[in-house]
Amino acid sequence: xxxxxxxxxxxxxxxxxxxxxxxxxxxxxxxxxxxxxxxxxxxxxxxxxxxxxxxxxxxxxxxxxxxxxxxxxxxxxxxxxxxxxxxxxxxxxxxxxxxxxxxxxxxxxxxxxxxxxxxxxxxxxxxxxxxxxxxxxxxxxxxxxxxxxxxxxxxxxxxxxxxxxxxxxxxxxxxxxxxxxxxxxxxxxxxxxxxxxxxxxxxxxxxxxxxxxxxxxxxxxxxxxxxxxxxxxxxxxxxxxxxxxxxxxxxxxxxxxxxxxxxxxxxxxxxxxxxxxxxxxxxxxxxxxxxxxxxxxxxxxxxxxxxxxxxxxxxxxxxxxxxxxxxxxxxxxxxxxxxxxxxxxxxxxxxxxxxxxxxxxxxxxxxxxxxxxxxxxxxxxxxxxxxxxxxxxxxxxxxxxxxxxxxxxxxxxxxxxxxxxxxxxxxxxxxxxxxxxxxxxxxxxxxxxxxxxxxxxxxxxxxxxxxxxxxxxxxxx
Numbered sequence: 001x002x003x004x005x006x007x008x009x010x011x012x013x014x015x016x017x018x019x020x021x022x023x024x025x026x027x028x029x030x031x032x033x034x035x036x037x038x039x040x041x042x043x044x045x046x047x048x049x050x051x052x053x054x055x056x057x058x059x060x061x062x063x064x065x066x067x068x069x070x071x072x073x074x075x076x077x078x079x080x081x082x083x084x085x086x087x088x089x090x091x092x093x094x095x096x097x098x099x100x101x102x103x104x105x106x107x108x109x110x111x112x113x114x115x116x117x118x119x120x121x122x123x124x125x126x127x128x129x130x131x132x133x134x135x136x137x138x139x140x141x142x143x144x145x146x147x148x149x150x151x152x153x154x155x156x157x158x159x160x161x162x163x164x165x166x167x168x169x170x171x172x173x174x175x176x177x178x179x180x181x182x183x184x185x186x187x188x189x190x191x192x193x194x195x196x197x198x199x200x201x202x203x204x205x206x207x208x209x210x211x212x213x214x215x216x217x218x219x220x221x222x223x224x225x226x227x228x229x230x231x232x233x234x235x236x237x238x239x240x241x242x243x244x245x246x247x248x249x250x251x252x253x254x255x256x257x258x259x260x261x262x263x264x265x266x267x268x269x270x271x272x273x274x275x276x277x278x279x280x281x282x283x284x285x286x287x288x289x290x291x292x293x294x295x296x297x298x299x300x301x302x303x304x305x306x307x308x309x310x311x312x313x314x315x316x317x318x319x320x321x322x323x324x325x326x327x328x329x330x331x332x333x334x335x336x337x338x339x340x341x342x343x344x345x346x347x348x349x350x351x352x353x354x355x356x357x358x359x360x361x362x363x364x365x366x367x368x369x370x371x372x373x374x375x376x377x378x379x380x381x382x383x384x385x386x387x388x389x390x391x392x393x394x395x396x397x398x399x400x401x402x403x404x405x406x407x408x409x410x411x412x413x414x415x416x417x418x419x420x421x422x423x424x425x426x427x428x429x430x431x432x433x434x435x436x437x438x439x440x441x442x443x444x445x446x447x448x449x450x451x452x453x454x455x456x457x458x459x460x461x462x463x464x465x466x467x468x469x470x471x472x473x474x475x476x477x
Contacts, residue, residue: 005113006037007106008089008170012079013042013097017050021058023097028064030103034110040065041083046073077185081178084170093167101164105205109167112201117313119172119198119306122158123165123205146226150187153234154194158202162186162226165205172198175303177241184229191233197282199310237438256441257284258448259417263344264288266416267371270468272339276363278325279346282307289342291317296334298323326350331359338363344373345464348390357406364471370408373416374399376465380421382428387435399467408469415462419451420444424463 009027013020027040042065044052052069059067068082080094091113093106105123112118126144147161166189173189176196180188193200264285273293280286280297281304289295296319297308305320312318323330325346341360350356360370375385375393385393392398396413403410423440427433455462 004034004036005091005110006039006089007035008087008092009038009040009095009103010080010083010087010092011040011042011095011097012045012076012083013047013051013055014045014073014079015047015049015051016097017047017054019099020051020097021054023095023099024055024058024062024065026099027095027103028062030106032107032110034114037089038064039087039089041086042067043079043083044069045075045079046070075180075182075185077178077180077182077188080185084174084178087170087174089170091167092170092173094164096164100208102206102208105165105203106167108203108205109165111203113167113169116201117199117309118201119169119310120193121167121201121203122160122163123167124158124160124202125163125205125207126159127202127204142223146187146223146230149227150190150230153230154191156190156194156200158190158200160202161190163205168193168198169306171302172196172306175241177238179238180229182225184225187226187230188233191230192239195233195237195239197307197310199313256445256448258445259420260284261288262448262452263373263416266414266466267342270340270369270371271342272368274338275340275342276334276338278323278341278343278360279349280304280308283311285342285344286311286318290315293317294338295319296321296338300324325356325359326352328355328359331362334363336363336365339365339368340371341368342371344371345375347372348374348392348394349388351391353402354406357402357408361407361471366471366474368471369411370403370467370469370471372399372403372467372469373464374467376415376461376463377421380424380429380463382424383432383434384424384428384436394465396461396465399465403467403469407471409472411468411470414466414468415456415464416466417463418455418458418460419447420463421460 011027024040024042028038030038042055044055044067055067059065066086068086070079070082084092093109095101095103109121109123112121143160143162147158150161151157176189176192178185178189267289271289275289275292275294276296276298277286277289278298280299283297286297286308295317298321299305299308300322305322308320312320325343341363343360347353347356364370375390376395378393378395381390381393400410400413423436423444427436
């Protein structure tokens with residue numbers, strides 16, 4: 001992350017009339033040269049002690065404060081969920097309204113974003129720092145137990161999963177569905193960020209914890225709920241909000257690595273050393289095609305691009321770019337630089353097929369190959385295709401004609417994944433579903449190693465068709 005960022009501070013508030021104004025002013029006093037803009041998104045979670053009136057007055061006075069009162073008390077998770085909806089910054093950080101946490105620590109939380117390509121930075125109350133207030137042993141012991149169990153389930157080594165200070169890339173945080181309404185939000189978001197492959201860092205922070213007499217709200221009763229949520233999100237995924245790019249389906253396909261490996265095996269004989277991948281998504285296939293002398297992975301979704309950038313860390317040959325297959329200007333800087341372009345499950349999303357294929361041809365050197373995979377079988381078009389925003393499903397002849405019209409020479413057309421036809425027809429045509437169940441995907445992933453050895457002998461067409469097409473060599477002068 002270069003340059004500077006806009007920071008969105010998410011502040012859930014419930015009955016803090018004695019502290020909230022001081023906390024708001026402390027937040028808005030934060031200054032750092034790496035932060036060019038700061039907004040405070042306050043969600044009042046049904047306060048009844050006068051907090052609401054104080055916040056309404058502050059919102060009229062302070063333009064940086066965006067105030068959203070809720071009709072009833074639902075809990076911290078519900079308030080954070082609402083605040084995320086309104087965040088406009090590059091990064092989000094959660095700030096409780098009780099003065100236990102000092103916004104001056106944000107300067108340290110920002111460092112891993114600028115220097116280490118972090119996605120998430122937690123401020124740890126238990127990591128080494130200059131000083132900390134000494135408080136309840138049993139409260140700390142409970143925190144350590146919950147953190148330990150969370151680490152066991154997520155395979156992270158955090159020291160403080162229950163910390164308030166969680167700073168996260170906004171695009172990543174907004175893409176994750178938050179289901180917990182109360183303090184169970186803490187282990188839930190940690191589990192989901194870990195499953196998404198987010199890059200975590202921790203930094204020590206200062207902490208001035210309150211006593212229960214001073215109004216501390218979290219008690220031992222929250223411990224069993226946190227344990228329940230840790231176990232729940234170990235067993236369930238629910239990692240992506242539904243979006244126009246089909247992120248929930250891409251996430252599901254991450255669990256069928258045998259299919260991705262099989263697809264990569266089909267492509268390997270035709271790959272060169274300089275590869276451009278169009279629509280790499282979250283890198284399900286990319287990881288099986290690298291390393292190369294040069295590999296450029298592209299997509300149009302900001303969340304996917306963040307995932308790909310994490311994949312590119314310590315891989316000098318892997319470059320990540322935003323490229324839209326339908327935009328000619330996105331290909332100007334790439335023209336004639338690659339011996340292979342990989343375009344899998346993308347062409348069927350593009351209304352202007354001719355422009356898309358012309359763009360693929362432009363990036364290839366003479367004699368370079370385009371490897372294009374599209375869904376096959378118009379009769380299979382159904383609810384799954386509509387959920388993925390498919391424009392069409394192809395026949396082999398459709399694909400051959402389109403490539404030939406774009407100036408390619410088609411070398412071969414290969415049927416791929418005949419076993420997948422059965423599940424797609426059942427779910428998309430007969431049952432009208434918009435996603436595949438995890439049990440179905442697990443079954444598919446289990447049978448693929450044996451199935452792929454006999455797939456070519458099956459008497460029906462594949463779920464997809466792969467075209468290997470060459471840009472003709474330029475005639476000799």
